Amino acid sequence: MDDCLFCGIVARKVPATIVHETERTVAFRDINPVAPVHVLVVPRAHVTNAATVGPEHAEDLAEMVVAARQVAEAEGIGTEARGYRLVFNVGRDSANSVPHLHLHVIGGRQMSWPPG
Numbered sequence: 465m466d467d468c469l470f471c472g473i474v475a476r477k478v479p480a481t482i483v484h485e486t487e488r489t490v491a492f493r494d495i496n497p498v499a500p501v502h503v504l505v506v507p508r509a510h511v512t513n514a515a516t517v518g519p520e521h522a523e524d525l526a527e528m529v530v531a532a533r534q535v536a537e538a539e540g541i542g543t544e545a546r547g548y549r550l551v552f553n554v555g556r557d558s559a560n561s562v563p564h565l566h567l568h569v570i571g572g573r574q575m576s577w578p579p580g
């Protein structure tokens with residue numbers, strides 16, 4: 465999608481620190497991290513958000529979750545002793561700001577629940 469920020473990162477037209485890639489996904493560091501590890505995993509194909517995901521996106525979704533685990537392992541937080549949070553934001557109440565599906569991989573510090 466021409467005017468999509470994360471499509472631009474996938475196409476290497478917008479700079480980002482890419483840390484992991486698979487056939488269907490790209491993972492890069494969040495520009496405004498909320499924790500020592502904050503990586504976004506996106507599908508290469510444009511999908512607006514989790515509310516627009518359908519059965520046709522099953523392979524993208526599965527690969528995103530696997531990629532998130534691989535990122536967590538590479539960052540040293542994919543252990544039972546550590547751990548991490550996976551987040552999809554949808555809509556205004558969640559503060560979703562970029563309309564290209566992305567899975568936040570957040571970790572490296574103790575988090576609380578519920579989120580703010």
Ligand code: AMP
Nearest residue numbers: 480493494495496497553559560561562
């Ligand atoms: P969300 O609120 O779920 O839409 O999250 C969007 C995330 O994208 C935020 O955490 C932003 O900090 C992050 N972000 C925005 N622009 C960029 C960028 N150019 N490179 C990396 N991360 C970005």
